[in-house]
Amino acid sequence: MKIGLLGCGVVGKEVRTILDKKEELELVRILVKEESEIDDTRMTLSYEEILQDEDINLIIECMGGLEPAYTYVKEALEHHKHVVTSNKKMLATYFMDLYEIACKNQVSLRYEACVAGGIPWIHEMNRVQRIDKIHSFYGIMNGTTNYILTKVAEGLSFEEALSQAQQNGFAEQDSTDDIDGYDARYKGVLTALTSFQTYIPIEEVPVYGIRSLSFEDQTYALNHDGIIKLLVQGVQEENEISLSVIPTLVSKDSILSKITNETNAVFMTSDTLKESGYIGKGAGGEPTAHAVVQDVLSSPTLFQKDIQEGRNHLSRTSSFYLRFSTMDHNCPFVKEVLSETTILTKPMTLKELYEYTKVNDIAFVMEVTQ
Ligand code: HSE
Numbered sequence: 001m002k003i004g005l006l007g008c009g010v011v012g013k014e015v016r017t018i019l020d021k022k023e024e025l026e027l028v029r030i031l032v033k034e035e036s037e038i039d040d041t042r043m044t045l046s047y048e049e050i051l052q053d054e055d056i057n058l059i060i061e062c063m064g065g066l067e068p069a070y071t072y073v074k075e076a077l078e079h080h081k082h083v084v085t086s087n088k089k090m091l092a093t094y095f096m097d098l099y100e101i102a103c104k105n106q107v108s109l110r111y112e113a114c115v116a117g118g119i120p121w122i123h124e125m126n127r128v129q130r131i132d133k134i135h136s137f138y139g140i141m142n143g144t145t146n147y148i149l150t151k152v153a154e155g156l157s158f159e160e161a162l163s164q165a166q167q168n169g170f171a172e173q174d175s176t177d178d179i180d181g182y183d184a185r186y187k188g189v190l191t192a193l194t195s196f197q198t199y200i201p202i203e204e205v206p207v208y209g210i211r212s213l214s215f216e217d218q219t220y221a222l223n224h225d226g227i228i229k230l231l232v233q234g235v236q237e238e239n240e241i242s243l244s245v246i247p248t249l250v251s252k253d254s255i256l257s258k259i260t261n262e263t264n265a266v267f268m269t270s271d272t273l274k275e276s277g278y279i280g281k282g283a284g285g286e287p288t289a290h291a292v293v294q295d296v297l298s299s300p301t302l303f304q305k306d307i308q309e310g311r312n313h314l315s316r317t318s319s320f321y322l323r324f325s326t327m328d329h330n331c332p333f334v335k336e337v338l339s340e341t342t343i344l345t346k347p348m349t350l351k352e353l354y355e356y357t358k359v360n361d362i363a364f365v366m367e368v369t370q
Helices: 010-019 047-051 071-079 088-103 123-130 143-153 160-169 184-197 217-225 285-296 350-358
Strands: 001-006 025-029 059-063 082-085 132-138 228-237 240-251 263-270 274-281 319-326 332-337 340-346 361-366
Touching: 001 010, 001 047, 001 228, 010 025, 010 285, 025 047, 047 071, 059 071, 059 285, 059 332, 071 350, 082 088, 082 285, 088 184, 123 132, 123 184, 123 263, 123 274, 132 184, 143 228, 143 263, 184 240, 217 228, 217 319, 217 340, 217 361, 319 350, 350 361
Parallel strands: 001 025, 001 059, 059 082, 240 361
Antiparallel strands: 132 228, 132 263, 228 240, 263 274, 319 340, 319 361, 332 340
16 A cells, blocks of 8 residues: 655654554555655655645644645545545544545545554444444543643642643643643534434533633632543434533542543443443554554545544533632522632533533632542
């Protein structure tokens, strides 16, 4: 198989290293952005050269960002080339469009590396569905926020923990994507479409990050024998799906509480396998490149399913700790007033939460499962 690689950064570089060790996979062209990046005779600044090369039958996209990645992937599929991407933001945003083109042109579009890095999560969900229906999933899918939450619980400042995550190379270029939960939301959208065959537009998924995490929030968690984790959760009930990204108070005795630093953990429930999951490297060049090359090896096999759109009714019910920037003294969901700015809600649906938080000034949201 002849391969073109787009992008030679943290992940792309490691993809090159792995591919160069595998004789049956021939990496023939590598697209880079700047002249100064060229350190290999296969490198080019021209995508057109790769696109028009009819010998190349697979494109790996490791550029990141929406553009030009989206246009390049779209053109590759239109030119009947298989595509493997590690770009969760681009794919979660444009999935339906790209998927239709891939189906029409009878080529595969694979994305294992987009969710939980090196963990074979997408593969495993597809494999489980050969026998079972998947009913729910949950997990820690963002290494940067898990690293920050771990370090802050150990006493480090938020800024110092973020800076360490950036130095370690697993934070996004724009840390907003990590801290505000958007990166985890892209991964949730891709997990939901794989497990529930349903594409849910990104903005329909409630997302609450950890940007404004305070000492008061942590003290609440500590006093309730818990620990805060940023969880992606998806539940499928009859014809409804609830998908969310919310900091969640988990018990100190749970497996999730033991998942520290940048480690990811993902779990699903299904008919006969019941609960199953993986713990592993959710970020970093080598684990993510491993997932990319696994997809390359699977690519000649077509992967096609019927993906629907919509069905996100957010009817899952839970209770939440809310810390207001400006207290709403008429909040209709109050179960208990905890302080001048914090309350515990009665059980409410995710839909009610999402709508309420859009029109109220809330600094921190935490799901309380205990
Ligand atoms: N910024 C992401 C994380 C990288 O921290 O998990 C892997 O997707």
